[in-house]
Amino acid sequence: MKENTSPLIAPSILAADFARLGEEVAAIEKAGADWVHLDVMDGHFVPNISFGPAIVKALRPHSTLPFDVHLMIEPVDPYLEAFAKAGADHITIHAEAGPHLHRSLQAIKALGVKAGVSLCPATPPEMLSEVMDMIDLVLVMSVNPGFGGQKFLRSQVRKIKTLRSMIAESGHPIHLAVDGGIDAETAPLATDAGANVLIAGSAVYGRENYADAIKALKSA
Numbered sequence: 001m002k003e004n005t006s007p008l009i010a011p012s013i014l015a016a017d018f019a020r021l022g023e024e025v026a027a028i029e030k031a032g033a034d035w036v037h038l039d040v041m042d043g044h045f046v047p048n049i050s051f052g053p054a055i056v057k058a059l060r061p062h063s064t065l066p067f068d069v070h071l072m073i074e075p076v077d078p079y080l081e082a083f084a085k086a087g088a089d090h091i092t093i094h095a096e097a098g099p100h101l102h103r104s105l106q107a108i109k110a111l112g113v114k115a116g117v118s119l120c121p122a123t124p125p126e127m128l129s130e131v132m133d134m135i136d137l138v139l140v141m142s143v144n145p146g147f148g149g150q151k152f153l154r155s156q157v158r159k160i161k162t163l164r165s166m167i168a169e170s171g172h173p174i175h176l177a178v179d180g181g182i183d184a185e186t187a188p189l190a191t192d193a194g195a196n197v198l199i200a201g202s203a204v205y206g207r208e209n210y211a212d213a214i215k216a217l218k219s220a
């Protein structure tokens with residue numbers, strides 16, 4: 001099912017110039033981005049380390065866009081409050097990152113921020129069937145989490161379709177985001193399958209002109 005409206009674009013600052021992060025965040029707002037995607041990695045749940053709540057807090061004054069914080073960390077519960085206080089508008093956790101997804105989602109809701117759940121490529125969509133009433137966002141990983149610049153896994157298209165049906169059935173207004181290897185070629189695969197949010201690192205920050213890059217993804 002294809003959305004009639006153009007998808008929301010959430011550039012991932014993982015591909016930005018880390019020495020100029022404030023400017024880089026401001027630049028994508030000016031270029032027409034809808035959300036700022038912030039990838040938090042712990043070197044344990046994923047084999048890479050990025051940044052923590054102090055950086056999120058430092059960036060907050062540089063943008064009025066929603067901060068979409070993607071936590072690739074385990075355990076996650078001890079850090080939820082710090083990210084909410086730092087200015088996260090959405091906190092997305094991994095279904096694989098702990099035994100108590102329901103409890104973690106309760107904790108996120110109690111902090112007054114939107115709750116998201118991400119699924120790694122090997123995780124089935126049914127993992128979310130009992131928590132559909134608690135979530136505002138589902139994030140399908142179309143690469144294995146940990147690094148930018150990887151190739152889009154076409155095997156994930158079927159999962160996006162299944163989740164689109166599950167969301168329709170739930171009756172809840174849940175965003176369906178796809179993250180990893182999104183560019184002008186792969187974006188239509190995600191949106192045709194039902195995604196309404198495209199997360200892109202390299203395809204925005206790796207390009208010379210951010211506005212053209214965002215436009216290309218929106219109209220792909």
Ligand code: DX5
Binds near residue numbers: 143144145147149181
């Ligand atoms: C990967 C991150 C992604 C990443 C996407 O673990 O969750 O958000 O930055 O980068 P690209 O768009 O380059 O695949």
Ligand code: ZN
Binds near residue numbers: 012037039070199
């Ligand atoms: Zn991400």
